[in-house]
Amino acid sequence: MTPNLATLPHRPTANAEDALASARRTLAVEAEAIAALAERLDDHFTQAAQLLLDCQGRVVVSGIGKSGHIARKIAATLASTGTPAFFMHAAEAVHGDLGMITAQDVVIAISYSGSATELLTIVPQVKRMGARLISITGRPESELAQLADIHLNANVTKEACPMNLAPTASTTATLALGDALAVACLEARGFGAEDFARSHPGGALGRRLLTHVRDVMRSGPAVPTVPVTASITDALTEISLKGMGMTVVLDAQEQVVGIFTDGDLRRLLERVGDIRGLTVEAGMSHKPYAIGPDALAVEAAALMDENRKNLLLVRDPSGALIGALHMHDLLAAKVL
Known part of the structure; x- marks a missing residue:
């Protein structure tokens, strides 16, 4: 059956100049957010990096929603650069996955608002276990920030979204902060190219550095x-x-x-x-x-x-x- 073109929904088309202008605005906002974050770093970051370096267990990175996606990437980056880490979904944690955590672990809890119910539900149990807690939020006064052993402030003045609603600049800043932690630990450990290759044996670098x-x-x-x-x-x-x-x-x-x-x-x-x-x-x-x-x-x-x-x-x-x-x-x- 041939569709009636008149009844099909209208598909918007992108004006080239408008699309480029929008892209440049987005990148500018996110670049400004990261630059501001760099200027704001203080002893809390140093303490967080040391906590990861001292960790005798695993680094458990958790979040939900967009923060969960960022948490998963941060865990992967840490794991591939010499800091044993894994991602734990905050919603699954309250239904049994909390058993992954031990007293030797460090938990990084990510919520821009600092009020994600799932995270706030598991934090008391994490503390009772004896695991240390690093929180990354955009609100230092939030409950999650106050409960953490160390809080890292990922606040941004505005999102790249024109409605200031969709997490854009805030997720970029959080991801960059996670990368900064991973690289700081990498450098402190003297983690080199051959170490990286051993974590990536299937990649091109692994083949180049591990094949004799x-x-x-x-x-x-x-x-x-x-x-x-x-x-x-x-x-x-x-x-x-x-x-x-x-x-x-x-x-x-x-x-x-x-x-x-x-x-x-x-x-x-x-x-x-x-x-x-x-x-x-x-x-x-x-x-x-x-x-x-x-x-x-x-x-x-x-x-x-x-x-x-x-x-x-x-x-x-x-x-x-x-x-x-x-x-x-x-x-x-x-x-x-």
């Missing part, structure tokens, strides 16, 4: 090798079989004396022409580039890039061959 050459190199039968006395034909067969575009050349003691690559073959053909009677020694490259198995894969990539190579041998500290690494292996492992 030994994790992605080819080893054993997968590494193409031929003796120094092998014919060019035998070398080409090994190159084709192993798919690395090269073969390692070994002496009688199975020590590396060079590599023979597709490029070496082309150069040998240009120089000699008829290669049928030659051994691989006639065209191999001496002193191939190598790296250790414990180096980061990104270090191998940098070495390849610096020397315009697409492969490296992998050798242990004694110089023995233990593997080989091609640029394609790094790409497959999503290190690059």
Whole structure:
């Protein structure tokens, strides 16, 4: 059935200039709110950060409504930057989830009004358990602020919403305050890039900082090798079989004396022409580039890039061959 266009609700269209002006006003209001918050920080912030650093349990971040969404993000940021934390929904807390909290925990309760019923219901029990309480509100005189061990003031002069109703500048300021706490704790702990990577093993940074050459190199039968006395034909067969575009050349003691690559073959053909009677020694490259198995894969990539190579041998500290690494292996492992 074809709809009657005349009965369809009118869809507003955005005027480009008006939309941009509105966006700029919103960003300006929120930027001002954060700037004012930065100027207002005092010893309460320092005390809150120290409380998190001293916490022997977990940091439990709670809120409801828009504050709940902000609380969830703050908990995630804390957890990923070295401060064990989780989010507890305030409404679920009054129906059993309060059992997640122990006396060793620190609770961060977030409510801009400072009067969220669900939070005020659980605060007495949190205090009885012996857990410490940090509140983040926009009203220092509110009940939640007064009940907390430490109160952080996230007050804003106005919301970005033209009606001054929808939580916008206030939620942005609260989120920024949570980020500030997380970063202060991160820096105090000396939490570095490798620590961050361990919290994000599935991300690009985790792969770059946690993947070592030994994790992605080819080893054993997968590494193409031929003796120094092998014919060019035998070398080409090994190159084709192993798919690395090269073969390692070994002496009688199975020590590396060079590599023979597709490029070496082309150069040998240009120089000699008829290669049928030659051994691989006639065209191999001496002193191939190598790296250790414990180096980061990104270090191998940098070495390849610096020397315009697409492969490296992998050798242990004694110089023995233990593997080989091609640029394609790094790409497959999503290190690059």
